[in-house]
Amino acid sequence: MxxxxxxxxxxxxxxxxxxxxxxxxxxxxxxxxxxxxxxxxxxxxxxxxxxxxxxxxxxxxxxxxxxxxxxxxxxxxxxxxxxxxxxxxxxxxxxxxxxxxxxxxxxxxxxxxxxxxxxxxxxxxxxxxxxxxxxxxxxxxxxAPKTTFEDQPLAHHDMRALICEMVGDLERIRRYPALGFQAEVNIPPHVSRAFDALINAGFVDHLQT
Structure with a gap:
């Protein structure tokens, strides 16, 4: 894909x-x-x-x-x-x-x-x-450790888990400033589009409910 x-x-x-x-x-x-x-x-x-x-x-x-x-x-x-x-x-x-x-x-x-x-x-x-x-x-x-995206998955945390984690963390970066947990972060448009594409593709395991 x-x-x-x-x-x-x-x-x-x-x-x-x-x-x-x-x-x-x-x-x-x-x-x-x-x-x-x-x-x-x-x-x-x-x-x-x-x-x-x-x-x-x-x-x-x-x-x-x-x-x-x-x-x-x-x-x-x-x-x-x-x-x-x-x-x-x-x-x-x-x-x-x-x-x-x-x-x-x-x-x-x-x-x-x-x-x-x-x-x-x-x-x-x-x-x-x-x-x-x-x-x-x-x-x-x-x-952080200087691993590449391709080398980051582990036996107990595979590529799907990694992508879901990144999607979930971006959601938190968006939401947490309003809750007082984090500073504001500027998210470029292409990153927001990538976030939406991954959600549409089903990488939602780490999203908060």
Whole structure:
């Protein structure tokens, strides 16, 4: 389905941010089903971009059957396996959404001035908008594992799940500013058209009801 592929690529390109990174006070890894985020945090730590990592995330709908513990604890284990000392990691195992990821992490480092937020590639735009609203006192730099759209699906989160996730996140980017959860984001017309096309094609599993 080339139309679906083109529309999905348009959403992927919009969701990806990849800020230019500079030394910061802390690296914050947002928990999810994708442990490549933890590996990316480890890479940034080993490059000396921050002296500590916070992993934040409870056990959610997509991960309660995937990990033996919280997302944060599972990410900690992945980072340690990638060479990060345990003493350099703080675990925040209670956050259940991106807003709480930001809010709870902010309480752990109240004096931070610049942070690096690491999330899935397709969640970067929403993460940035949430940080702008929920933690405006800091400079937030957003990044992710540098995977391509084609390489992003996993055995437990296939291409259909990925596309539905991107559609759902764009819906939230549209709706959440009015609820006070995120900053306003300008959505280009071609992205809105791609969003509508994917909904019409049935990629609606992650839409809110």
């Amino acid at each position: 080339p139309e679906v592929q083109r529309a999905a690529q348009a959403l992927w390109d919009f969701h990806c941010v990849y800020d230019t990174l500079v030394p910061s006070d802390v690296i914050i890894g947002l928990g999810s089903y994708d442990t490549r985020v933890a590996s990316r945090c480890a890479e940034l730590f080993q490059r000396g971009l921050a002296p500590h990592i916070i992993f934040t995330g409870a056990s959610g709908n997509w991960t309660q059957a995937l990990f033996p513990d919280s997302e944060a604890k599972s990410f900690q284990a992945q980072a340690i396996a990638n060479g990060v000392p345990k003493k350099a990691i703080v675990v925040e195992p209670h956050a259940k959404n991106i807003g709480e990821n930001i809010q709870f992490s902010a309480k752990l480092v109240p004096s931070a001035q610049r942070v690096i937020l690491v999330t899935k590639p397709q969640t970067q735009r929403r993460c940035a908008a949430t940080a702008q609203k929920q933690w405006p006192a800091v400079q937030s730099l957003v990044t």
